[in-house]
Amino acid sequence: MAAETQYTANTGMQTISTANSNLDGTGTLSSAIITGASNGTLIKTISIKARVNTTQGMVRLFIYDGSNTKLLTEIEIPAIVKAATDPAFETTVAINYSLKSGWSLKASTQNAETFNVIAEAQDWVYTSPVRAETTKYTAYNAAATVSTANTSLTGSGTLGTALISSGCNLWSVTIKAQGSTIAGMVRLFLHDGTDTKLLREVPVRATTQSGTAQTFYAKVRFENGFALKSGWELKASTEKGEAFSVIAESANWSYPALAYINTEDSNKLITENGYYLITES
Amino acid sequence: MINPKDNSYAYVGMKLPISSANIENTGYMLNEPVLYTANNVISIMTTGNSNLDGTTGTYYDNITGTSNGTLVKRIIIKAQGNTSQGMVRMFFKAGGSVWLMREIEVPAITQAAVTPTFIAIIDEPFYLKASYLLRFSTENSNTIIVTTEGVDTSYPY
Numbered sequence: 186m187a188a189e190t191q192y193t194a195n196t197g198m199q200t201i202s203t204a205n206s207n208l209d210g211t212g213t214l215s216s217a218i219i220t221g222a223s224n225g226t227l228i229k230t231i232s233i234k235a236r237v238n239t240t241q242g243m244v245r246l247f248i249y250d251g252s253n254t255k256l257l258t259e260i261e262i263p264a265i266v267k268a269a270t271d272p273a274f275e276t277t278v279a280i281n282y283s284l285k286s287g288w289s290l291k292a293s294t295q296n297a298e299t300f301n302v303i304a305e306a307q308d309w310v311y312t313s314p315v316r317a318e319t320t321k322y323t324a325y326n327a328a329a330t331v332s333t334a335n336t337s338l339t340g341s342g343t344l345g346t347a348l349i350s351s352g353c354n355l356w357s358v359t360i361k362a363q364g365s366t367i368a369g370m371v372r373l374f375l376h377d378g379t380d381t382k383l384l385r386e387v388p389v390r391a392t393t394q395s396g397t398a399q400t401f402y403a404k405v406r407f408e409n410g411f412a413l414k415s416g417w418e419l420k421a422s423t424e425k426g427e428a429f430s431v432i433a434e435s436a437n438w439s440y441p442a443l444a445y446i447n448t449e450d451s452n453k454l455i456t457e458n459g460y461y462l463i464t465e466s
Numbered sequence: 467m468i469n470p471k472d473n474s475y476a477y478v479g480m481k482l483p484i485s486s487a488n489i490e491n492t493g494y495m496l497n498e499p500v501l502y503t504a505n506n507v508i509s510i511m512t513t514g515n516s517n518l519d520g521t522t523g524t525y526y527d528n529i530t531g532t533s534n535g536t537l538v539k540r541i542i543i544k545a546q547g548n549t550s551q552g553m554v555r556m557f558f559k560a561g562g563s564v565w566l567m568r569e570i571e572v573p574a575i576t577q578a579a580v581t582p583t584f585i586a587i588i589d590e591p592f593y594l595k596a597s598y599l600l601r602f603s604t605e606n607s608n609t610i611i612v613t614t615e616g617v618d619t620s621y622p623y
Contacts, residue, residue, distance in 0.1 A: 321621050324535020324593040328558060328565045356593065359558075361566050363518050396516055396605045397551045399569035404590075430565035432558050434593055436535070 210254025217289035222308035242295035272386035340381025354410035369424035520564030531594035552605035
């Protein structure tokens with residue numbers, strides 16, 4: 186019987202701002218964004234979110250093996266002028282890169298502009314005895330109202346906590362104004378318990394609410410979900426002092442414990458719910 | 467043992483909640499056998515309510531998440547007669563807190579033998595946690611029926 190693979194959400198983030206045009210791994214790089222766990226870490230996506238205006242340039246991702254630093258990929262950065270109603274540059278790149286244990290991912294920026302680099306990843310371990318199907322998903326929703334104006338892109342000021350992860354896959358975030366709006370922005374942040382970094386910006390258009398005119402509505406979908414590490418939080422803010430519902434839709438996952446029930450019939454397992462499972466040899 | 471490489475069929479047309487369930491088509495991390503139980507709820511709204519706070523005035527509680535969560539697949543909003551221009555509002559209720567989640571504009575329609583009444587369909591699946599619910603209201607005192615089509619998910623083993 187093969188060993189079972191179990192996954193744990195892992196998320197890492199760093200901020201880069203010092204210009205570095207080198208492709209050889211020299212010069213200023215970020216600290217490790219994420220480091221491979223015991224069996225390795227699957228980096229699913231990298232989100233790059235500018236906190237300032239950008240000029241045409243590049244963000245580079247490097248792999249560091251403890252001694253050497255090698256260029257992994259480059260992400261082109263366009264020139265974008267941000268405003269209270271115009272989001273700064275953001276992109277999410279699916280890289281699906283399996284990172285060796287102890288190795289780490291780093292980043293640099295061509296131009297001296299501030300970017301958050303956020304890695305969405307999953308560590309894995311092997312357990313036995315096992316069977317192929319062992320994952321359970323449980324819906325997990327949480328919500329917050331944000332209403333205090335906050336123009337910061339750094340995570341300072343008033344934020345609302347929309348979700349606290351216990352190791353979940355974030356599926357969507359619904360943003361719904363609770364009244365009339367003027368043009369502005371709702372911002373989504375990740376908080377790791379210490380640092381808070383901007384993940385997404387959602388432009389808000391001006392609307393006048395009435396019995397026949399609906400308020401502003403937007404839904405941020407995370408294609409393939411966003412695996413958020415246990416203990417991390419999704420936070421939100423509003424550019425203008427207007428109330429918004431921020432509703433998160435996610436799924437927790439777990440691996441039910443299995444245990445042998447006797448030695449006479451060692452291929453018979455019992456689950457946490459008391460059901461018997463017959464395994465194949 | 468049947469060990470399919472793709473279990474997306476199990477989600478009744480939805481994409482998998484956990485993309486990594488099918489990492490590189492290895493078949494690893496497959497889902498436990500899931501038991502789906504149909505869950506349909508019908509609310510008939512008649513009392514107008516212009517509030518957006520989810521607590522003041524008349525509301526109609528609809529589908530509630532159960533067990534490992536309820537997948538709300540579709541919401542059908544259908545007037546039972548004439549409508550005046552207004553709004554249907556959907557709220558997300560978690561414990562004692564309620565948040566406005568969605569508004570659906572209702573046009574003025576005079577029903578006739580050849581003129582159907584207002585209908586709107588929200589075809590965006592939403593995974594609802596156990597004990598949390600969706601609540602509705604109507605701006606005007608028109609008779610509007612909200613039918614939700616959901617499936618409760620649970621794990622029998």
